[in-house]
Amino acid sequence: MAAKTTYPHFVDPQDVDFTLRASISNLIAKTLNVAGVDADSKGFGIRELKPQNRSWVLSRMAIEISHRPSEYTPYNITTWVSDYGRAMSTRNFVLDCEGEVFGSATTQWSMIDFNTRRAVDLRYIAEHNDAVWAEEPPIERAGKLPAVDAEATTEHRVAYSDIDFNRHMNSLRYFDLMLDCLPLEILTEDRAVRIDINFLNETRYGQLLRIGYRNEGDRWEFEIATEDDTIACRTTFEWR
Amino acid sequence: MAAKTTYPHFVDPQDVDFTLRASISNLIAKTLNVAGVDADSKGFGIRELKPQNRSWVLSRMAIEISHRPSEYTPYNITTWVSDYGRAMSTRNFVLDCEGEVFGSATTQWSMIDFNTRRAVDLRYIAEHNDAVWAEEPPIERAGKLPAVDAEATTEHRVAYSDIDFNRHMNSLRYFDLMLDCLPLEILTEDRAVRIDINFLNETRYGQLLRIGYRNEGDRWEFEIATEDDTIACRTTFEWR
Known part of the structure; x- marks a missing residue:
């Protein structure tokens, strides 16, 4: 089902660096985790793919962070798949605190079949096709x-x-x-x-x-x- | 309020090692996080202490793990403060999957006042005193x-x-x-x-x-x- 989906987050003490703001790695980790959770929830994530001996492989990522939220701050990560070709799917992310955007990311993924060691043709993955929300990436791709x-x-x-x-x-x-x-x-x-x-x-x-x-x-x-x-x-x- | 409190957990993909089971570090991290969350919820955690320029310092820990839960497994961490002296508080943990215990831990903490660089006398921390649940540690202390x-x-x-x-x-x-x-x-x-x-x-x-x-x-x-x-x-x- 085509959808942009928002996942609530919170800056826990284990997420911050010495500045008491979420670290860059932590924001990237949370963003990539959302990719996994969202794909799983829509039927084309690694939980579905593992038994088929397939997996997603991250190829490129661009992320822009205007400022990093402080410890104990709630924030959201919104994600959608904007488009895909035969070999590559584009997933996007917007990070906001109470509506104020502080981060945007766009990622490109291929799906690998470990049996053949080749990329799967994404045009035949119905669940993935159904999930596409045709809104442009929020920032220039890497x-x-x-x-x-x-x-x-x-x-x-x-x-x-x-x-x-x-x-x-x-x-x-x-x-x-x-x-x-x-x-x-x-x-x-x-x-x-x-x-x-x-x-x-x-x-x-x-x-x-x-x-x-x-x-x-x-x-x-x-x-x-x-x-x-x-x-x-x-x-x-x-x-x- | 004296209480043993149980915190639900889940083994997410980012929690596992190459064996697809929660890593030892991850189980220790989750256990120590629960210490922080529980102390905060009962009014004597680092959120309360920071404005007073005080903090908890972990001095010793013992943990026994009989087996590590697999990816996507829900589990619980139950914690309680069993006893304390002037300088040291003992906090305990039991980790279980659907009632089956797979981990037990006991930790000893002191509270440091950064102004004096000395340990705080715990006998005068009312919220901490009130939280004590007089049940022995589940394993021998470190x-x-x-x-x-x-x-x-x-x-x-x-x-x-x-x-x-x-x-x-x-x-x-x-x-x-x-x-x-x-x-x-x-x-x-x-x-x-x-x-x-x-x-x-x-x-x-x-x-x-x-x-x-x-x-x-x-x-x-x-x-x-x-x-x-x-x-x-x-x-x-x-x-x-």
Whole structure:
């Protein structure tokens, strides 16, 4: 059934960073959780797909956050699937506190069949088709990000606490790794930010990741790669 | 008001590890969250204490987990304050799925006054006194753990994603650091485990932590310390 659906949220103590506002990773985590819950509730989520040995894979995301809500603040995440092609579906999100929008996101997903390791043709997924609400994404979609000519790097070995049921790094952990590279001052101020992410390849338990980054003014570009130079993701943070 | 209170929970996809069961850290996180929510609801939680520049500090914890619930399983956490002295309060927890107990925990807390940097005399906190439910802890309290003669170590620098509002390492992150040192096989099997933790000193943003550990049979002892040998915590995992 075509619908925009709103999910109530609350900034709990475990959601905030040292500024006592919801952290960027936490807002992204909640947003992506809503994608899962909404797809499940409409009959095309991972709960339905798992027995068919299929799953959704997040390919690109853009999110703009004008300010981060404080601890104990109720807020809403509204989501809808705006459109899809053969291989890619676009899901959108608006985050608001009492009607005042403080965040907007748009994401592109493909559905993978683990038996064939190929993308499923979305045109034949009736529940997904029925859910489409033809309203444009609230912000520009994430573009294709170029390679990053890193001027600094850190390392991280993919550990137990990072992995999902496939023993792949949980995408959300990349945000922690990247945000941990930033000077604390950027995160102390509650500045507006746009983040563009391209997820390119999975990384696995035990792999050593290289987090390379480059900073010019308010722009930070990241590239996370494995030892054999497989690119896991590229991300741009643009502070405003 | 004296009461044991039960809080309903659910194992969401973001709560599980690669075995598709709630992770040990997640069960500990949920348990400690319940401590905060219950204390807040009874008028002696951190929401009340913050304006007075006071807070609860977790000193020791013991938890026994017989098995970990699977994704999409509802469960309950029941909590009560069993007793307290001048400086230390004991809060207990029982975790059950449809009445079948799978986890029990007992924790010891002191209340710190940040103005004086000293423990508050709990005998004068009326709301806390009124909440006591005189039922013994469900498991033996955590004892005082001795120094660990480490046979292996890893390192971790305290980063943005680790810290709380005081820019101290969030206690829950220690569990991730320790569990990440274990062979994946131990975490693959859903074995019963008892965990004893002593929290000794806070660690701060930017400090380099040394995670030392020692294994004998089913027993793993951990000690986390800073570069200047301040001990942050000691923990024993005893698999059964």
